[in-house]
Amino acid sequence: MEIGIRILIVFLVSQVVHIGAQKEGEEGCVPGFQVKEYQVEYNGGFQKDHPLTQVFFDDCAGNEGLAFEVSHPDFQVDEEMNLVARRDVMDSGTVMFIHGVNEQADDMAQVDIVGAPPRSPQTLREILGLGQIQPYRSKRALFAPRMHVNENMEPPFPKVIGTVMSPGMENDHIFHMTGSGADQDPKGVFTINRVTGEVSVSQELDREAISSYTLEVSVTDLSGKLVEGPVALLVDVNDQNDNRPIFKETRYAGEVLEGSPTGTVVMTMTAEDADDPRLQNAVLRYNIVRQSPDKPSPNMFYINPESGNIVTVISPTLLDRETLPTTQYELEIVAQDMKGRDVGLTGTATATITITDKNDHAPEFTHSLFQANVDEGSTGVAVNLTVDDRDDPATGAWRAIYSIINGDPTQNFEIQTNPDNNEGMLSVVKPLDYESVVFHTLLIKVENEDPLVPDVGYGSSSTATVHITVLDVNEGPVFFPDPLQVTKMENIPLGSFVALLNATDPDVLQSQSIRFAVLRDPANWLSVNPVRGTVNTSANLDRESPYVHDNKYTAIFMATDNGNRPASGTGTLVIHLEDYNDNAPYVHPSVVRVCEDTKDSVVIVGGRDRDIHPNAGPFKIELGKQPGLEKTWKVSRVNNTHAQIMLLQSMKRANYQLPLVVTDSGLPPLSNSTEIKVQVCTCKKNRMDCSSAGSVCSNLMMLLYTVSLVLLSLFCEYTVSSPAHPIL
Numbered sequence: 001m002e003i004g005i006r007i008l009i010v011f012l013v014s015q016v017v018h019i020g021a022q023k024e025g026e027e028g029c030v031p032g033f034q035v036k037e038y039q040v041e042y043n044g045g046f047q048k049d050h051p052l053t054q055v056f057f058d059d060c061a062g063n064e065g066l067a068f069e070v071s072h073p074d075f076q077v078d079e080e081m082n083l084v085a086r087r088d089v090m091d092s093g094t095v096m097f098i099h100g101v102n103e104q105a106d107d108m109a110q111v112d113i114v115g116a117p118p119r120s121p122q123t124l125r126e127i128l129g130l131g132q133i134q135p136y137r138s139k140r141a142l143f144a145p146r147m148h149v150n151e152n153m154e155p156p157f158p159k160v161i162g163t164v165m166s167p168g169m170e171n172d173h174i175f176h177m178t179g180s181g182a183d184q185d186p187k188g189v190f191t192i193n194r195v196t197g198e199v200s201v202s203q204e205l206d207r208e209a210i211s212s213y214t215l216e217v218s219v220t221d222l223s224g225k226l227v228e229g230p231v232a233l234l235v236d237v238n239d240q241n242d243n244r245p246i247f248k249e250t251r252y253a254g255e256v257l258e259g260s261p262t263g264t265v266v267m268t269m270t271a272e273d274a275d276d277p278r279l280q281n282a283v284l285r286y287n288i289v290r291q292s293p294d295k296p297s298p299n300m301f302y303i304n305p306e307s308g309n310i311v312t313v314i315s316p317t318l319l320d321r322e323t324l325p326t327t328q329y330e331l332e333i334v335a336q337d338m339k340g341r342d343v344g345l346t347g348t349a350t351a352t353i354t355i356t357d358k359n360d361h362a363p364e365f366t367h368s369l370f371q372a373n374v375d376e377g378s379t380g381v382a383v384n385l386t387v388d389d390r391d392d393p394a395t396g397a398w399r400a401i402y403s404i405i406n407g408d409p410t411q412n413f414e415i416q417t418n419p420d421n422n423e424g425m426l427s428v429v430k431p432l433d434y435e436s437v438v439f440h441t442l443l444i445k446v447e448n449e450d451p452l453v454p455d456v457g458y459g460s461s462s463t464a465t466v467h468i469t470v471l472d473v474n475e476g477p478v479f480f481p482d483p484l485q486v487t488k489m490e491n492i493p494l495g496s497f498v499a500l501l502n503a504t505d506p507d508v509l510q511s512q513s514i515r516f517a518v519l520r521d522p523a524n525w526l527s528v529n530p531v532r533g534t535v536n537t538s539a540n541l542d543r544e545s546p547y548v549h550d551n552k553y554t555a556i557f558m559a560t561d562n563g564n565r566p567a568s569g570t571g572t573l574v575i576h577l578e579d580y581n582d583n584a585p586y587v588h589p590s591v592v593r594v595c596e597d598t599k600d601s602v603v604i605v606g607g608r609d610r611d612i613h614p615n616a617g618p619f620k621i622e623l624g625k626q627p628g629l630e631k632t633w634k635v636s637r638v639n640n641t642h643a644q645i646m647l648l649q650s651m652k653r654a655n656y657q658l659p660l661v662v663t664d665s666g667l668p669p670l671s672n673s674t675e676i677k678v679q680v681c682t683c684k685k686n687r688m689d690c691s692s693a694g695s696v697c698s699n700l701m702m703l704l705y706t707v708s709l710v711l712l713s714l715f716c717e718y719t720v721s722s723p724a725h726p727i728l
Helices: 002-027 700-706 709-715
Strands: 037-041 051-054 067-070 075-077 082-085 095-101 106-114 147-150 159-163 173-179 190-192 198-201 212-221 226-238 251-257 265-268 285-292 301-303 309-312 328-336 346-356 369-375 380-385 400-406 413-417 424-428 439-448 463-471 484-489 497-500 514-520 526-528 534-537 552-561 568-578 586-588 591-595 602-608 620-623 633-637 642-647 654-663 671-684 687-689
Touching (some): 037 051, 075 095, 147 159, 173 190, 173 226, 190 212, 265 346, 285 301, 301 328, 369 380, 369 424, 400 413, 400 424, 413 439, 484 497, 497 568, 514 526, 586 671, 591 642, 620 633
Parallel strands (some): 037 106, 147 226, 251 346, 369 463, 484 568
Antiparallel strands (some): 051 082, 067 095, 075 082, 190 198, 212 226, 251 265, 328 346, 380 424, 400 439, 413 424, 439 463, 514 552, 526 534, 552 568, 586 602, 620 654, 633 642, 671 687
16 A cells, blocks of 8 residues: 555656746746756665755745745755755655745655665655554545646647545546536636546636636546546746736825924835735835936935825925925835836836925015095095015915004094905004094004914014095085984975085185085975075975875985085985874775674774874764664764674665764864765575676655656655665
């Protein structure tokens, strides 16, 4: 059985050697053992630390992190890649395997010991160095070693990548392979020789699409009966450096404050590489290859090769926005894989770095003294104050804030910042009076929106003086009081005195006369003496006029001086009109409805008057003086303004004119004899039907006097008992 195991191992190793040689011929530098078979002579044993042979391993990337495992536990590979014994060894066996592995490579080599006696007992796991020795099993076992294949292999295909072995393989046994990459999508990537067990790849692979495949291998007889397996077969796709580093964006933007200390982080730029992150194929290094402009130094910035952090290198004093040739610098950044070695692939992006401003320059007035002339009585901008500020325009370090710190106790002035040019607009907001103050001296201060840096302050140039000269202007006369309010009774006689207008000329230094005129008199009730300013009535004052509102009548008068350029002013006269009892009261509504059935025949009417208290209510409402009305109608008081009209007996459905007398409470009182239309209607089930009411005569006494009973019967139906009569 030991001989069978040795044959199996030798066969396995021969396949590994075959594949390694094939890869080396096709790809150039193939990661792994460069020599896969070694021989040493057995001379009765091996001494501790005595080199047996030197192995040759190259991962094509510097052999960083390389580690070796030897199938015989008493041997190891030292730092010089020498195979040495850990102790004195007599029982070395005839063959050993060395396993070399790191992030870039994973490979095995065979060492044949010529003339050595075989070790006994040994199992396949012990020979392969797979762990603790297990009890020997005579039962055959299907073995599928882990296989590796490089991505991007060039034709021709298929290419053998390894062999699956079965110690008990017989002539009527065949190999089968299933799983993703064989008989499942993606189908046909791998095939197996049904007789020899050789596994081949049939096409170019892309590790970034699929990095490993898990297949199953089994052995059946020709009838399809399972003999061995299934066992898992793992195929790893070895990464090739076929992906360039890619920045997420082609252009990046960052900013750094002027005067920042050396080493200040400005921004971070990182790229991504789709290759295997465990290998140097995806290990990136960053570098600045160009800076534009290259003044004052071509190396103002530095990028950390590993993190991608861009930091300042230039000194804080030279990083002065106001003295640099530009406020924006453009850097070309290159990311390179393979840890930045020349063989690595590259990706490029651009970084634009803006030098931002800090408030290290105080604003300064361009002049220490500003002057302006202003007409008295006017408002608006008087003068524009100009300043210089070397900081970045349109920032809080440049924008100016102006304030008046002296010379404006009555707050006649206001200053605001022009957002377009940063000038201070000094305005007059309360009119100035030449006769009061001719000259005004203001002290103005300017500051920035943002505070200054600690080592910079506001100096004397941040204040300025403004001289304002007030120019004399002919001002219009001023009424006092304005408005002038008086109280008058309506209906006073024409020509009655109403008021005396009072207007003065503010130009006290000039001798000017004033003339008055009516500017607005809506009802044309008033006249004014142009010299004395007395106002008299020219028509009756009527409190009930539509031109009177809330018992007040308003008129506007104008006063004009005789200056070189005459000036005028206006004043208002408000007349409070007292009421006179000059309007008789009347009854409302003028049309009422009652039911022909006397039990529901009650209506309410009220008195109204255009006059006001005490010339209006309480009102007295009573029946007219015609004889017989009191037999059919009754009027009774409800309250101070309303009365109740009641039908005393049933009447024929018709329209009747009912005479009433209404009297107000004025002194003396006024009465009004009037009539209201009373519609006598049929009332049933809460409905009032007045549609068929005929016209009846309005005044029985006149009809009795002018028409005989015979002629009256031809036009209308007459009822002697009715006190109110149908309308003709």
